Amino acid sequence: MPLRRLLSVLLTGALGVMGLVGLTATPAHAAPNFKAPYPCGQQWTYSHHSAEVRLALDFVRSDGGATSGAPVLASASGTAYRYYEAGGAGNYVVVDHGGGWKTYYFHLAAYSIGHGQGVAQGQQIGTTGSTGASSGAHLHYEQLYNGVGQTISINGASLAPYPGSYHQKYLTSDNGCSGGGRYWVDTFADAPGYGSPTSTTRTGTLYAGTNYVFCKVWGREIRDGAGNYNHWWLRTDLDVGPANQYVSAYYLSRWGNDQARDNNGTVVPDC
Template sequence: MSFRRLLSVLLTSVLGAMGLVALTAAPAQAAPNFKAPYPCGQQWTYSHHSAEVRLALDFIRSDGGATSGAPVLASASGTAYRYYEAGGAGNYVVVDHGGGWKTYYFHLNAFSISHGQGVAQGQQIGTTGSTGASSGAHLHYEQLYNGVGQTIQINGTYLSPYPSSYYQKYLTSDNGCSGSGKYWVDTFADAPGYASPTSTTQTGTLYKGTNYVYCKVWGREIRDGAGNYNHWWLRTDLDVGPANQYVSAYYLSRWGNDQARDNSGNIIRDC
């Protein structure tokens, strides 16, 4: 160590001991590549309560699916432990990822793992609920390093600044996706897009041709005068309009009534 560097370290230590500077230590062990704690293709919105001291985020679904009972997935591989706290976290899981990193998942409706079980990234560890001190179904999620709450990052990107209420920021998951998490489909006409499978207010358009979709949801029926119909809705990014919208599987070129398959015949996963 150079004399200048040694002097700087000693000066910082002395000033820190005197309370004149704030000493902060970045995590020595890089964080795992954390992914969203819910299934591929699903969109959730999140918020932060200022009283939370561990930089937690609360998540609820915002894509038309139900929050209660939705699968909760491990953000990264590790060893999962299950606990219960009546007056606080309710049913909760802690996944120890090694190197000082842990993730916490509170208020679960049910567990999907045994205590001390090894889990892979994307493996279901429970279902979303409202157990413990909770006023409604949601997923309380934390990332800790050596017991200290960290600003949550997903796929290497921090979700800060945190919003103070829902429906300001959204996160679409790629956790557990196969390959790119997309299915390629052909559509025979321009398809109107909607914010949910039950909405009747068009938000944009998906152009005719080969497009990708993420997943499917059962919703309102689309039917034509020739007796063709479909109740499935496909989540996708519109050519004109917002991302993460829905178009009817009625517009798929290759398949019939109430079918939702990609160009290879694979059944598109549920959102």
């Protein structure tokens, strides 16, 4: 075979091999639209260190709420499986999303689902803890494709480059913002809405009547001249103004000072 022809054949073969390598390195199934593994509106900071496997990130809460006991939510829908590893992951959950994609949630204080249970995106699967080989409460989180760790993406945006310590980067969750648990409450007057439980800048209004709320947060006191007061703030969607704002539990019709219960008497959960 002439040298020119031989080189052409070799080059074509090499390009073909390179093409196959590139193809196998790219996931054949697109990733789900993963969301942060904790509730809507919460801000957590995250870090990565060399001992972490499979491109994992560790998350701790950074908005003033407690990390320990905080709900852990499924990043996407799938089938959840419970496991335990004494010298490593502790209590952990794996959610199989299909198409080769899985997410891992390590060091849980407790499980909120059964083994092999189907879960929806935003459904609580456990609570944050420090079980297994852990020096403090945090959530170790992974995204895998066909068993290989992937750079973590939330809402389609990569979190790379990873920080080497906490409080360099932050992530606010929108997981469950448009769904999940709703608690119905009656309000006796139009309630002013605010962007946070400590803000004094009004963003809108929740009309008097029966309304839904998602969760509660401790914040600034609202008090009237008759001695009635409340420090709890309820996250809800305003009638006038943006979604996912806060109104004072002072406006609840059925309950007293520093209480935040729905119309059935159920305590509204912490955000």
